[in-house]
Amino acid sequence: MREKVVEIRGLEKSFGDLDVLKDVNLELYKGENLVVLGKSGSGKSVLIKIMVGLLKQDSGSMNVLGREISTLKTKELNELRLRIGFSFQNSALYDSMTVRENMEFPLVRNVKNLSKKEITMKIEGLLDSVGLPQSINQMPSELSGGQKKRIGVARTLILEPEIMLYDEPTAGLDPITCGELNALINQVKDEYNTSSIVITHDLTCAKDTGDRVAVLLDGEFNAVGTFEEIFPNAEDPRIKSFYDYNFINS
Amino acid sequence: MTEKAADRKPLLSKKIDKFFAGLADAWNFVLRFFKELFVPPYEFKEVIHQCYRIGVESLPLISLTGFIVGIVFTNQSRPSLAEFGATSWLPSLISIAVVRAMGPLVTALIAAGKVGSSIGAEIASMKVTEQIDAMEVSATNPFKFLVVSRVIATTLMIPLLVMYTDFVALIGSFLSVNANEMVSMTTFFVQVFESISFLDITSSILKSLLFGFTIGIVGCYKGYHSSKGTEGVGRAANAAVVMAMFLIFIEELLVLQIVNAIRAF
Ligand SMILES: Nc1ncnc2c1ncn2[C@@H]1O[C@H](COP(=O)(O)OP(=O)(O)OP(=O)(O)O)[C@@H](O)[C@H]1O
Numbered sequence: 001m002r003e004k005v006v007e008i009r010g011l012e013k014s015f016g017d018l019d020v021l022k023d024v025n026l027e028l029y030k031g032e033n034l035v036v037l038g039k040s041g042s043g044k045s046v047l048i049k050i051m052v053g054l055l056k057q058d059s060g061s062m063n064v065l066g067r068e069i070s071t072l073k074t075k076e077l078n079e080l081r082l083r084i085g086f087s088f089q090n091s092a093l094y095d096s097m098t099v100r101e102n103m104e105f106p107l108v109r110n111v112k113n114l115s116k117k118e119i120t121m122k123i124e125g126l127l128d129s130v131g132l133p134q135s136i137n138q139m140p141s142e143l144s145g146g147q148k149k150r151i152g153v154a155r156t157l158i159l160e161p162e163i164m165l166y167d168e169p170t171a172g173l174d175p176i177t178c179g180e181l182n183a184l185i186n187q188v189k190d191e192y193n194t195s196s197i198v199i200t201h202d203l204t205c206a207k208d209t210g211d212r213v214a215v216l217l218d219g220e221f222n223a224v225g226t227f228e229e230i231f232p233n234a235e236d237p238r239i240k241s242f243y244d245y246n247f248i249n250s
Numbered sequence: 251m252t253e254k255a256a257d258r259k260p261l262l263s264k265k266i267d268k269f270f271a272g273l274a275d276a277w278n279f280v281l282r283f284f285k286e287l288f289v290p291p292y293e294f295k296e297v298i299h300q301c302y303r304i305g306v307e308s309l310p311l312i313s314l315t316g317f318i319v320g321i322v323f324t325n326q327s328r329p330s331l332a333e334f335g336a337t338s339w340l341p342s343l344i345s346i347a348v349v350r351a352m353g354p355l356v357t358a359l360i361a362a363g364k365v366g367s368s369i370g371a372e373i374a375s376m377k378v379t380e381q382i383d384a385m386e387v388s389a390t391n392p393f394k395f396l397v398v399s400r401v402i403a404t405t406l407m408i409p410l411l412v413m414y415t416d417f418v419a420l421i422g423s424f425l426s427v428n429a430n431e432m433v434s435m436t437t438f439f440v441q442v443f444e445s446i447s448f449l450d451i452t453s454s455i456l457k458s459l460l461f462g463f464t465i466g467i468v469g470c471y472k473g474y475h476s477s478k479g480t481e482g483v484g485r486a487a488n489a490a491v492v493m494a495m496f497l498i499f500i501e502e503l504l505v506l507q508i509v510n511a512i513r514a515f
Pocket residue numbers: 015018020038039040041042043044045046047089
């Protein structure tokens with residue numbers, strides 16, 4: 001049996017009268033890319049925000065790297081957060097800072113005793129691996145959407161996380177850039193040995209990056225398995241419509 | 251009629267509830283500031299950066315208004331004093347008015363408009379675009395980096411700016427007095443410094459510290475608690491200015507009572 005890095009059991013979360021997550025059960029195994037599919041507003045972002053303690057569940061268990069998130073004190077939570085990379089839906093780059101300062105920000109505050117040269121080398125290395133070495137002194141406002149996404153990923157990688165959470169890495173990007181980001185996600189997995197959750201509604205992304213796919217429908221995961229197991233001949237009309245929309249002409 | 255009253259009641263009680271909840275929220279925010287102020291790590295670099303920004307943002311406007319306030323106030327006071335043949339008291343009158351009231355008030359109101367709104371908008375937009383969440387998940391403390399550093403910066407910078415405004419206003423006043431009453435610079439400033447007391451200066455500085463703190467904390471609070479969405483940013487900036495100005499006037503009034511009590515003592 002492979003090692004589980006994330007285990008979610010009976011997780012529930014609602015906002016006022018709105019029940020977003022009703023009974024979520026899921027596990028992420030070490031070294032795999034798990035794609036989470038679901039329509040807009042189904043609670044995908046909420047789920048991974050609970051995973052890093054930005055939101056708190058109403059009930060159920062969220063176990064990450066052996067720790068129960070909701071029971072952690074601030075200090076323990078912060079120690080755990082260092083081992084998790086969170087790439088935000090809209091990149092969330094600090095817009096008053098250059099790319100270099102964006103990447104320095106988590107590094108200098110969490111890793112002590114690094115020399116200036118080591119920091120620069122680390123930043124340059126990561127920018128190289130996301131394919132944007134020339135952007136180091138640019139401001140986020142000077143970057144395109146796809147470039148921002150890459151820098152966002154690079155910024156989370158700088159602390160060498162064991163788990164990566166990608167919130168819609170390809171949303172709003174053209175097909176070519178989508179392909180590049182999918183390649184980046186796979187490259188991160190191989191190079192940095194991470195386990196990842198990739199949230200998306202883009203089936204090409206799911207197919208290219210996912211070792212397994214989980215579909216979030218009405219607050220729970222209805223189908224979990226490999227892409228081939230779930231898709232082309234899905235019976236649930238909601239899952240089917242996902243597939244039909246994405247591959248209507250193929 | 252009775253129906254209407256019944257309709258209104260829950261609405262009113264809801265409003266009152268909301269008001270007190272907001273008050274408790276704001277109080278906790280202030281407490282949190284003082285708690286985190288003394289706990290390392292310290293964001294020295296960000297404090298310096300913010301001090302610089304506040305100075306640069308408000309200096310041009312403050313120079314202009316301070317100067318104009320000095321000239322206008324002098325010219326407006328002249329006729330009244332001339333009636334008693336007391337225009338030689340102009341420097342004393344002006345220095346007391348500027349140091350005790352006008353300098354701190356004008357500076358604080360302008361800074362509330364310039365600095366308070368920009369802090370409110372900046373933090374609100376960082377919240378809307380999840381930059382604050384991003385800091386949190388990278389295990390750094392956004393409250394310390396954003397709020398504590400900005401409030402320290404405004405608290406330190408407003409008193410400096412007030413001294414600068416006082417100075418510029420007195421220069422403006424001197425130009426007017428010099429042109430009309432042919433008073434030399436030395437005579438003017440000797441008279442100015444003779445009329446202001448130690449209490450005037452200390453109370454002016456303490457008041458400015460309070461104003462600075464108010465501008466910073468209100469801007470940060472409104473930004474931090476802005477509603478999601480882009481219109482939340484504008485609303486936060488606006489609310490920061492309105493609330494800060496309102497509090498500045500209340501504080502001015504309170505400090506005035508206290509200082510007058512001390513003076514009478
Ligand atoms: N902080 C919050 N307060 C209140 N409601 C929230 C909050 N965060 C999310 N929600 C609600 O929870 C639901 C799920 O939101 P979530 O952001 O997880 O959707 P999503 O699946 O990520 O959708 P998308 O694909 O559009 O990003 C939405 O209806 C949203 O309005």
